[in-house]
Amino acid sequence: KAGVTQTPRYLIKTRGQQVTLSCSPISGHRSVSWYQQTPGQGLQFLFEYFSETQRNKGNFPGRFSGRQFSNSRSEMNVSTLELGDSALYLCASSSRHSGNEQYFGPGTRLTVT
Amino acid sequence: DQQVKQNSPSLSVQEGRISILNCDYTNSMFDYFLWYKKYPAEGPTFLISISSIKDKNEDGRFTVFLNKSAKHLSLHIVPSQPGDSAVYFCAAVGFAGTASKLTFGTGTRLQVTL
Numbered sequence: 001k002a003g004v005t006q007t008p009r010y011l012i013k014t015r016g017q018q019v020t021l022s023c024s025p026i027s028g029h030r031s032v033s034w035y036q037q038t039p040g041q042g043l044q045f046l047f048e049y050f051s052e053t054q055r056n057k058g059n060f061p062g063r064f065s066g067r068q069f070s071n072s073r074s075e076m077n078v079s080t081l082e083l084g085d086s087a088l089y090l091c092a093s094s095s096r097h098s099g100n101e102q103y104f105g106p107g108t109r110l111t112v113t
Numbered sequence: 114d115q116q117v118k119q120n121s122p123s124l125s126v127q128e129g130r131i132s133i134l135n136c137d138y139t140n141s142m143f144d145y146f147l148w149y150k151k152y153p154a155e156g157p158t159f160l161i162s163i164s165s166i167k168d169k170n171e172d173g174r175f176t177v178f179l180n181k182s183a184k185h186l187s188l189h190i191v192p193s194q195p196g197d198s199a200v201y202f203c204a205a206v207g208f209a210g211t212a213s214k215l216t217f218g219t220g221t222r223l224q225v226t227l
Contacts, residue, residue: 004156033214042202042219043157056214090156092215100145100206102215104156 002027004093004105012111018079021108025072025093031055032074033102034066037088046089049074078110086112116140117205119218126225132190134221136203139184143205147215148177148188151200160201161188193225 005024013019025032034046045058049068066076072093078085088109092102118137126132136146144165149157163170163177163186170177176189190197203218 035215035217040219043204043215043217045214045216048214058214092156100147100215101159101162103159104149106154106156 006091006105006108010109017081020077023074023091029093029095031094033092034076035090081112083112117216117218119221121221123222126193129192132193134188134201136186145206147204149202195225198225
């Protein structure tokens with residue numbers, strides 16, 4: 001069974017631009033969560049989608065948004081990029097069968113200059 | 114407000130010895146805890162978990178201990194191997210309605226030396 005895939009793996013953007021990251025969950029997994037990892041902050045929860053609905057949201061500004069499609073694939077968008085948005089963005093999927101365990105993709109490394 | 118804390122940013126252990134990674138939490142509503150391992154340029158990999166109804170869970174070389182009264186958990190790796198060198202994250206589950214999210218600590222970098 002294929003794992004969680006994320007595209008692109010690396011991205012360089014300039015301040016003020018917007019970016020869209022994509023995540024394909026493990027087949028059969030309907031829950032997709034997004035996390036931001038920065039040095040010293042660990043992994044910070046962004047939001048979770050289940051059956052195309054946002055179920056939970058972390059403490060990030062409205063510039064961070066996401067959506068989920070009927071095939072469970074998910075995208076997250078960051079508008080008006082700031083230097084502080086430079087981070088590794090991780091996507092994780094889970095199913096009711098996996099319980100609380102979430103399975104992570106390799107991440108997208110975003111650099112904002 | 115860091116609800117899950119890993120106070121040791123790094124740990125160095127000799128091959129064959131025991132590695133003990135610690136984690137503290139402040140939110141008494143957390144009732145499920147997980148450990149993840151992360152190599153550079155890869156996403157975290159699930160390692161082992163424990164429910165709050167237990168105080169110990171074992172899987173091969175990995176054992177997680179939970180002390181609810183102290184709001185403390187630890188991961189023991191015995192014996193430690195060079196391939197265990199990675200960053201280890203402790204995570205806790207907090208429920209919001211029917212949803213769940215993982216709250217992570219900041220990680221401990223484990224280096225296993227020969």
